[in-house]
Amino acid sequence: MLVIDIPALHAQGLVPTFTDIARATTFWSDNGFLYHDQSFLNALFGEHMARVDPRWNAIWANRSGAHRAIPADIRAGFDASRADPAVLHMTSKPKPWLRPVLRPGKITWARRYRKDMNEFKSLIGDAAWAALSGQT
Numbered sequence: 001m002l003v004i005d006i007p008a009l010h011a012q013g014l015v016p017t018f019t020d021i022a023r024a025t026t027f028w029s030d031n032g033f034l035y036h037d038q039s040f041l042n043a044l045f046g047e048h049m050a051r052v053d054p055r056w057n058a059i060w061a062n063r064s065g066a067h068r069a070i071p072a073d074i075r076a077g078f079d080a081s082r083a084d085p086a087v088l089h090m091t092s093k094p095k096p097w098l099r100p101v102l103r104p105g106k107i108t109w110a111r112r113y114r115k116d117m118n119e120f121k122s123l124i125g126d127a128a129w130a131a132l133s134g135q136t
Helices: 006-011 021-031 036-048 072-083 107-132
Strands: none
């Protein structure tokens, strides 16, 4: 999840750098970083970043927030994000709107998934749904 203070971006003179797509696309490989756009944004904004509550970036199919090495209070935030996400960030494949992947025994998740996907489909409309699911 990325939230940007646009007036501050302008005031700090960062718009040209922020919108330099060519630089952003090679930054990670030029510097030996792991993440493509994320590495560029981390370097650009540095100490001006703040973490948002994990429920605003619940990661689809990612349980790494439950790892025992993560402090208990941060783990609790990730647990809450999986229980009641505000935004589901689809980082893995397959994308759930193309081919749903449901873990056996996760009845609650399956019900929530179907409810959320039906709501999503009704919000974006049949044409957009068909395009997302490769039906057009």
